[in-house]
Amino acid sequence: MKKIVLLHICCGICASSVIERLRADGFEVVGFFYNPNIYPSEEYQRRLQVVRNVSQYLNLQLLEGEYDHNRWLLLTNGMDREPEGGIRCEVCFQMRLKETWKTACELPHMPYFTTTLSVSPHKNALVINRIGREIDDKSFLVYDFKKQDGFKKAMEFSRQHSLYRQGYCGCEYSKQV
Numbered sequence: 001m002k003k004i005v006l007l008h009i010c011c012g013i014c015a016s017s018v019i020e021r022l023r024a025d026g027f028e029v030v031g032f033f034y035n036p037n038i039y040p041s042e043e044y045q046r047r048l049q050v051v052r053n054v055s056q057y058l059n060l061q062l063l064e065g066e067y068d069h070n071r072w073l074l075l076t077n078g079m080d081r082e083p084e085g086g087i088r089c090e091v092c093f094q095m096r097l098k099e100t101w102k103t104a105c106e107l108p109h110m111p112y113f114t115t116t117l118s119v120s121p122h123k124n125a126l127v128i129n130r131i132g133r134e135i136d137d138k139s140f141l142v143y144d145f146k147k148q149d150g151f152k153k154a155m156e157f158s159r160q161h162s163l164y165r166q167g168y169c170g171c172e173y174s175k176q177v
């Protein structure tokens, strides 16, 4: 099977070291920016622009998903008081990973999918990998991208290219913390 992977990208900075790691592991990578969790829409546009810039720097083909924040709000209804890392985040990961998997299934010759999410020191790779495997055990690539200095390398990349660094995870609830 051809080693090509659809990579869910949470933000351009995180994507930088992940793309390089996957390429070093022999994968051809296509990016997928799908993050309806981000609030407000101005912040979404800002992060999207960073991903577009990073894609140019790294010669990455980038697909852009729909920004449907209302759907995200419906799925996380009643979870506003959940702490970061709690059940709301699991629902949020699942929504984004499921859409990535669906998109990969619709594309010709896209046998694998995975996500940049585990590069963040604030994100639990065990939870992310469990959700990915529950969606499709055969096509989800299990990684903990913060290993091998993944986060440090992403920060170095952002400094080199003077990229915008967000101050909160994404949703309105994480913005209030």
Ligand code: SF4
Pocket (backbone or CB within 6 Å): 037, 038, 084, 085, 088, 089, 090, 092, 093, 169, 170, 171, 172, 173, 174
């Ligand atoms: S804190 Fe981050 S991962 Fe958790 S629900 Fe909000 S945007 Fe999603």
